[in-house]
Each structure stands twice: as structure tokens, then as C-alpha cells.
Amino acid sequence: MSDAASFDVILTKYKTAGDIAAKAIKGVIDAVKADATILELVQLGDRLVEEGTGAVFKDKKMSKGLAFPTTISINNVVCNYAPLPSDEASSRKLQDGDVVKIQLGAQIDGYPAILAETVVVGASAEKPATGRTADLIRAANTAADVMIRLMKPGATNHEIGRKVAQSLRDFDVRSLESIQTNQFDKNEIDGKKKIVVGADAASRADSAKLEENEVYGVDIIVSTSPEGKTKTDDGHTSIYCKTNSTYLLKMATSRKVFSEIQKKAGAFPFNLRSLEDEKRARMGVQECANHALVKPFEVLVDSSSSAITAQIFFTVAVNAKGAIRLTPAPTWATAENVKSDKEVTDEEIKAILATSVRQTKKKNKKPASEAPAAA
Structure with missing residues (x-):
């Protein structure tokens, strides 16, 4: 079997895991309502992933299940928040206006697909998120749109990180330190190659070029705090x-x-x-x-208690024709649900956003003389 054919088989497993994770996160999003508890939501997400992975490849003995347990991180809590039943925080009820980051992942035969979305409790097309919350969520989604368009063979991790950070400026938000995109592989979600958005010299990853048939878990987390600093909350790990x-x-x-x-x-x-x-x-x-x-996996919180944070996570394969989504684009943060007054004005970023994620060949039209006659 050729390398290309082998990777096609692997992609099928990644995509199957991605479909399962997408259905699971939609189930959790549908359950995000005022008075829902964090424990209910993390249990729901884990159950949906386990049920989904248990229903495929039944005739084969292979590893299947969670690639990342469900986490529910609210407002200035950045990531990895999934309190235990004995923890008082697990009974914390959601309130209208809470900015909720949902992350989870599934794996099939050791190939992981992880995704995360940000939603606002009580927001809808009839009552959209506005103000700084809307700016933040739109910035995260814009950054994700820029990132996926840049993930091509030969692109460098430093240049990708710089341009994604650049895409946030028009929204007056910034990426958080300690957050990085990692290369994925079989039984691996923390591979050698990494991308850090807006990194300073101390936190910059080793220089690397993306190559065809590599898979990455893209993690974008942005904050309204001017410092973008995080701290750990060890008591809830x-x-x-x-x-x-x-x-x-x-x-x-x-x-x-x-x-x-x-x-x-x-x-x-x-x-x-x-x-x-x-x-x-x-x-x-x-x-x-x-x-x-x-x-x-330590719980991270924004150092500013008044800050709010938003997250987009998706799994993607690098391909010569452009990135291949292994998990779908976020579904909740539509133009109807999120109304921001800010927009991209940077011409370089606008040009990137105007390109397609995947190159498609245009069919050559036949001359009129060769066109089939009408019946």
C-alpha cells in the first residue's frame, strides 16, 4: 500500500472520530442553558463520545473512546475545567450571559479528533451576544479562519503564529500565553511540532515547517485582558x-x-x-x-478575574491543496447569534480570508460550437 493510500485509511479514522466528536459537542451545546450544572454537561459530553465510538468498527478489536474528556470552562476560566462530583464547583449552575467553552475529543484506533466551541448562555438570534463578548468570539473565529488557510506544506510555524496574532488586533483582544497548537499522531496529542500565536522569545516554539499529511490540533484561545497572562488553579485539576x-x-x-x-x-x-x-x-x-x-492537565484561568476568554479548537490535516478539516467549523457562533461592531480592516488579513481553504480545479467550459444541442 502506498503512503498516500495509507494516509487515506488513517484519515478515515480521524474523520470518523471527528464526526463523533462533532455530534457530541452539539449535544452539549443544546444542553447549555441557565441552571444546567457543569457536572451534568461534562458527563453528557463524555457519554455521547463513548456511545458514538462504541457504535463503530464493532467487528474489530481496536482502541476507541475519549481522546479528551469533556471540559466546561466559564468566563475567565481558560481550559481543562471538569470538576469531580465531590467538588462543590461541579454543582455550579450556568447563568445567562456566561461565556462557556466546551472542549472534548474522540479517538478511533488511536487517531484523535478534538474540537472546542464557545457559546453564550441565553444568547440566540432573537437575543444575540453583543459588546466585548461578541468581539471576543468573533475574533476567535476569525483567527481560526485565518489559521486554517495558512496551514499548507512549507508554511513555518512562526509565520503562521504571527499572522494569526495579527488577525486579532482589529478586535482589541489578544491570545493567551501557554496556549499552543500541537501536532497529532497515533496515540499522540502533544507531538514535536507546535504553533504558538503571538509568542514572545521566551515562549516561542522551535522553528518548524509544516509538511503534507501531518495532522494538528489547532487551539486558539483569546482574552479581553490586556496582559494575556494565565495562572493555574491546582485545586480543580x-x-x-x-x-x-x-x-x-x-x-x-x-x-x-x-x-x-x-x-x-x-x-x-x-x-x-x-x-x-x-x-x-x-x-x-x-x-x-x-x-x-x-x-x-492543569486548570488555567486568566490572571484578570474580570476577563472573559473564548476558545476555538479544531483538528486538521495538512494537504497540498489546502487543509482538510477533520472536525467541522464551529456551528453556534453565527452572524445571527453574535453581533460585533468590529470587523477586519487589515488588508493582509482580509486577503488571506478571501482565499479558499481548499484549492479546487475549475472545469474548462467547452466552446459553444462543441456544446450539446438542446433537445
Whole structure:
């Protein structure tokens, strides 16, 4: 089988995972209403992904399930927020006007498709989001539209990051530090190549060129805060991922928890809620994390408590004719639901947005003399 044919088979698995993730996130978006709790929403998202992956490739023994547990991050909370049932925060009810970032992912045979959208509780075509909230969401979606058009073979990660940051200026928002786009591969969501939007010298990723048939998880998070700084909220960390490190755990509880992690979690992030005993899991995972057997996906919050943040995440394959979407474009943030007074005025960014994501061959029209006669 040729390399191209092999990648087509792989793309089918990515796309299948992407379709499942898209249906799951739509189910969560439909449930985002005032008085819905965070716990209800994260449980719903995880269940929909598990049901979706369980319904495909039934005759084959392959890894299937969550590529990233459902997270519900509100207002100045940036990402990775999925409190456990015992956490008081899990019963926090959504309120009209909350800016809610929903992220989740599915994987088929180890090929992950992750996506995220931002919605506003109570907003609709009849009562659209306006003001700074609308500016923020439109900026994130514009940045995503610019990013996908730039992801072609030969493009450099630094140039892509610079132009995406440039696309945010007309909206008076900025990208957040610590957020990066990662290369994906089988059983991998943190590959070698990375893209950082608007990075300074300290946070800039190693220079790299995109190549055909690479897959990326594009993460764009923007904030209304002028600094764009984040801090961790360690008290609510509930998502971890097994590493390849080894260590002889001292505590029996830790050994039992790690054994369960090895059986259930595989290569992808998991929520402690998925383990058998939450209290034991909380205890045991600490020794595992202290000795790098697992790494935490820390909850990040904007350093400014008054800030709001928006996120767009999509999975994409790099192709000579342009990027191939493996997860669909956001569906909630329509022109009807989000009414911003700001628009792109930068001519370079406008030119990028005017191009197609995928090149299409134009059919040559036959001369009139060769056209078939009308019946």
C-alpha cells in the first residue's frame, strides 16, 4: 500500500472520530442553558463520545473512546475545567450571559479528533451576544479562519503564529500565553511540532515547517485582558495523562490507582471521575504525578478575574491543496447569534480570508460550437 493510500485509511479514522466528536459537542451545546450544572454537561459530553465510538468498527478489536474528556470552562476560566462530583464547583449552575467553552475529543484506533466551541448562555438570534463578548468570539473565529488557510506544506510555524496574532488586533483582544497548537499522531496529542500565536522569545516554539499529511490540533484561545497572562488553579485539576516514565510506587493505594489507569486510560487524557473510586483516585494520583507517571492537565484561568476568554479548537490535516478539516467549523457562533461592531480592516488579513481553504480545479467550459444541442 502506498503512503498516500495509507494516509487515506488513517484519515478515515480521524474523520470518523471527528464526526463523533462533532455530534457530541452539539449535544452539549443544546444542553447549555441557565441552571444546567457543569457536572451534568461534562458527563453528557463524555457519554455521547463513548456511545458514538462504541457504535463503530464493532467487528474489530481496536482502541476507541475519549481522546479528551469533556471540559466546561466559564468566563475567565481558560481550559481543562471538569470538576469531580465531590467538588462543590461541579454543582455550579450556568447563568445567562456566561461565556462557556466546551472542549472534548474522540479517538478511533488511536487517531484523535478534538474540537472546542464557545457559546453564550441565553444568547440566540432573537437575543444575540453583543459588546466585548461578541468581539471576543468573533475574533476567535476569525483567527481560526485565518489559521486554517495558512496551514499548507512549507508554511513555518512562526509565520503562521504571527499572522494569526495579527488577525486579532482589529478586535482589541489578544491570545493567551501557554496556549499552543500541537501536532497529532497515533496515540499522540502533544507531538514535536507546535504553533504558538503571538509568542514572545521566551515562549516561542522551535522553528518548524509544516509538511503534507501531518495532522494538528489547532487551539486558539483569546482574552479581553490586556496582559494575556494565565495562572493555574491546582485545586480543580481532574484530568491527567499517563506518560512513558517508570517508577516503583511506594503506596499501595497509588499502585492500585495506577494499575487501573493503565487498563482504562491508554495513551489519552482521562478524568479521575472515570476511575472506580474517586476518593482513592484523588489520593493515588498524587504520588503518580509527583514521580511523572502521569502528567496533569492543569486548570488555567486568566490572571484578570474580570476577563472573559473564548476558545476555538479544531483538528486538521495538512494537504497540498489546502487543509482538510477533520472536525467541522464551529456551528453556534453565527452572524445571527453574535453581533460585533468590529470587523477586519487589515488588508493582509482580509486577503488571506478571501482565499479558499481548499484549492479546487475549475472545469474548462467547452466552446459553444462543441456544446450539446438542446433537445
